Amino acid sequence: MGPLLFLTLINDARPVSENSYWKYVDDYNLGETRRITTPTSLQSDLNNLDTWTAENNMLLNPKKCKAMHFSFVRIPPQPPVLTLAGQTLVTTSKARLLGLHIR
Numbered sequence: 001m002g003p004l005l006f007l008t009l010i011n012d013a014r015p016v017s018e019n020s021y022w023k024y025v026d027d028y029n030l031g032e033t034r035r036i037t038t039p040t041s042l043q044s045d046l047n048n049l050d051t052w053t054a055e056n057n058m059l060l061n062p063k064k065c066k067a068m069h070f071s072f073v074r075i076p077p078q079p080p081v082l083t084l085a086g087q088t089l090v091t092t093s094k095a096r097l098l099g100l101h102i103r
Helices: 003-010 042-055
Strands: 020-024 027-031 095-097 100-102
Touching: 027 042
Parallel strands: none
Antiparallel strands: 020 027, 095 100
């Protein structure tokens, strides 16, 4: 698939919830801000993204996908287990986003 066709297709991908998302070339990032007592909706967005890729004849590589959790409370809750294409996402404590190192 050529880069122009890919960019045309990826512009159609959006989360189903009110979560934030960022797209840059071939990177797609989901973000969620929520209270500690509110359940996460990221899994439904991941399921929607998985369905969207299947409908558009694309494949995701869950091995390249990571989950990163931030919490600003004294005792952070256990992060939710997130899956994509039937595989559990690896949780990481550091990531690189557009050349910016996040820890």
